[in-house]
Amino acid sequence: MKVLTENHKLIKSYTLDFGNIEIYPTFAIGIVNDGIDLSLEDISELATIAEIHFRDREFGYISLRKNSYAINPALYNYIKELNNLKAIAIVSDKEIFKHNFKIEKYFYGKEMALYKSLDEAIDWMIENFQ
Numbered sequence: 001m002k003v004l005t006e007n008h009k010l011i012k013s014y015t016l017d018f019g020n021i022e023i024y025p026t027f028a029i030g031i032v033n034d035g036i037d038l039s040l041e042d043i044s045e046l047a048t049i050a051e052i053h054f055r056d057r058e059f060g061y062i063s064l065r066k067n068s069y070a071i072n073p074a075l076y077n078y079i080k081e082l083n084n085l086k087a088i089a090i091v092s093d094k095e096i097f098k099h100n101f102k103i104e105k106y107f108y109g110k111e112m113a114l115y116k117s118l119d120e121a122i123d124w125m126i127e128n129f130q
Contacts, residue, residue: 018042023053027060027125034067058086060125065092076107086129087111089121
């Protein structure tokens, strides 16, 4: 996947059944495959990866929404239990994600923002949560 090349050191990249995750020193970037219906099992797999790389420190997650997929907003009850996950940024310029964002933000209940570019999302993460 290798989303970033400049100014951010890629630590590890994961190819999972439901998408790809890249780990950087203070945040992770995820791209979910088209047509996926994210499950609790998928969220658990992400939590395990976060535990491996961010066990004793805070981090942010950037969801790079290139594809169309479904996430049950109730899954945010499990996601917000990751105490060291300080914020989520959604990156998309598609109208449907703007609507979904409002619902997801309500269920997540922590810091969450919507951006049109990956650079904006990374800047927000670094400036506010690192």
